[in-house]
Amino acid sequence: TRTLTILGIESSCDDTAAAVVRQVDSTLPEVLSSIVFGQSELHNAYGGVVPEIAARAHAEKLDICVRQALDASRQKLNELDAIAVTAGPGLIGGVMSGVMCAKGISAATGLPLIGVNHLAGHALTPRLTDGISYPYLILLVSGGHCQYLIARGPDDFTRLGGTIDDAPGEAFDKTARLLGLPQPGGPAVQAEAAFGDPKRFRFPRPMLDRPDCNLSFSGLKTALMRMRDQVAAPKGGLTRQDRADLCAGFQAAVVDVLAAKTRRAMSLYLLENPATPTLAVAGGVAANTAIRSKLETVCTEMGAFFTAPPLELCTDNAAMIAYAGLERFKAGSSDGMDLTARPRWPL
Numbered sequence: 001t002r003t004l005t006i007l008g009i010e011s012s013c014d015d016t017a018a019a020v021v022r023q024v025d026s027t028l029p030e031v032l033s034s035i036v037f038g039q040s041e042l043h044n045a046y047g048g049v050v051p052e053i054a055a056r057a058h059a060e061k062l063d064i065c066v067r068q069a070l071d072a073s074r075q076k077l078n079e080l081d082a083i084a085v086t087a088g089p090g091l092i093g094g095v096m097s098g099v100m101c102a103k104g105i106s107a108a109t110g111l112p113l114i115g116v117n118h119l120a121g122h123a124l125t126p127r128l129t130d131g132i133s134y135p136y137l138i139l140l141v142s143g144g145h146c147q148y149l150i151a152r153g154p155d156d157f158t159r160l161g162g163t164i165d166d167a168p169g170e171a172f173d174k175t176a177r178l179l180g181l182p183q184p185g186g187p188a189v190q191a192e193a194a195f196g197d198p199k200r201f202r203f204p205r206p207m208l209d210r211p212d213c214n215l216s217f218s219g220l221k222t223a224l225m226r227m228r229d230q231v232a233a234p235k236g237g238l239t240r241q242d243r244a245d246l247c248a249g250f251q252a253a254v255v256d257v258l259a260a261k262t263r264r265a266m267s268l269y270l271l272e273n274p275a276t277p278t279l280a281v282a283g284g285v286a287a288n289t290a291i292r293s294k295l296e297t298v299c300t301e302m303g304a305f306f307t308a309p310p311l312e313l314c315t316d317n318a319a320m321i322a323y324a325g326l327e328r329f330k331a332g333s334s335d336g337m338d339l340t341a342r343p344r345w346p347l
């Protein structure tokens, strides 16, 4: 029996997170603890994440976050096998804070250090939560990313396509801002959309005329602004119902585009992998219930298995980083003190 226990650290955007994950042989891994300190109240007044404020907050909170994750997991540092840390992509000040923290712990304890790609963390989460095997098709949808990947191993991904401009989470956040709703915009827009009429405003369905797996979301924001101003102008503002209808129309457009492109990506994926028809969805936007249930329907139609991690493991967290580190460690890779923080790092 081989038991691996890994500490994970995440600080690439606006969540300071630490977690401990354990796996016994090849059984389903266990999240022993997962602590997330959000920063949204620090950034809310600015209408977006301010990199300098984020970096400072990470630097201030990382040590107690790690302490809490260790305490909650009932593990001591000397009982761990390795330290995994997000080494990119992300806001560089935050990523550096996390990498420095991990290097400090590694230097003090002698534990191996493993740099993890944040996107790989999201992409491997369905293996942590559902134990699905490689290969599988993954749709990564977050505030900064939107792409279809074939996952074959912890360091082996093929990109089928992705957004050519905004990520869907960014579109949700901008929509919220344009309608005076709080950040993060995704949950706020979803809540409004629940009592809106998705047919009242006709939003475009960008890129559906193209046969590839690429997407575009920036046009939705422009359409939203135009429709909002048209409705608001004669009466000098929006009613609650106008706002809900705009949210519902916007969300329906995102759902339709993701459904159509997922059908395409799955068809391409199945050409090479007919024996493992699996779609996993991960990233913050995977928390959206309308998107989840539509993707599930698409999979049922295509005879594919659908899996989405529980909400708290869809948004940024360190359990996914610990788990991705665990997979890399098992595969024999680790990094040294020369591990660098990378603002850009495509999978």
Ligand code: KG4
Binding pocket: 013, 141, 142, 143, 144, 145, 168, 169, 170, 172, 173, 184, 185, 186, 187, 190, 283, 284, 285, 286, 287, 288, 289, 314, 315, 316
């Ligand atoms: O993965 P994540 O925590 O951070 C990164 O971007 O890496 O994703 C955050 C994004 C935000 O844009 C947020 O608005 C969006 O996920 N989000 C949602 C929902 N919950 C979070 N978008 C749509 N519907 C939701 N329920």
Ligand code: ZN
Binding pocket: 118, 122, 142, 283, 284, 315, 316
């Ligand atoms: Zn993320």
